[in-house]
Amino acid sequence: MNVHRRKSTFVSHCTGAVWLIVLSAFSIAGCATSGNSTSSSGQQTRDFENKSNEIARSEQECVNRAHQKSASVDTRNSEIAKCEAAADEKMGTLAAHDRDKYEQQQREEFDRNALMMTLTASPIR
Numbered sequence: 001m002n003v004h005r006r007k008s009t010f011v012s013h014c015t016g017a018v019w020l021i022v023l024s025a026f027s028i029a030g031c032a033t034s035g036n037s038t039s040s041s042g043q044q045t046r047d048f049e050n051k052s053n054e055i056a057r058s059e060q061e062c063v064n065r066a067h068q069k070s071a072s073v074d075t076r077n078s079e080i081a082k083c084e085a086a087a088d089e090k091m092g093t094l095a096a097h098d099r100d101k102y103e104q105q106q107r108e109e110f111d112r113n114a115l116m117m118t119l120t121a122s123p124i125r
Helices: 002-069 073-121
Strands: none
Touching (some): 002 073
16 A cells, blocks of 8 residues: 555656646746737837828828819819828728737737636646
8 A cells, every 4th residue: 555655646746747847838838929929019010100101101192193183172172082081991991900900919818818827826736
């Protein structure tokens, strides 16, 4: 019976060591993904700014064409209003897409943190 206790103790130590290894692996993976999300969000901000600038540039070109093309003030104002409406629509679509990506990242980070909390709060047997 004494041999059985030694085996049981050995198994429990191995199980504890396995949990420690698994927990360490998840901690390292969690830290690595946290760093990536920071650089990823910086890249997303730059992408959003670039696309926003492109939309503004496109709107300005449209307005310039309206000034060159239209002889009457009413026609010119109508064309300019169309340019502004198109730019507003593109910006709205861009902002909605960017907001969706941000919300998705937040959900993923929340899920990652919940998993880490579950793993670290679980008692090692």
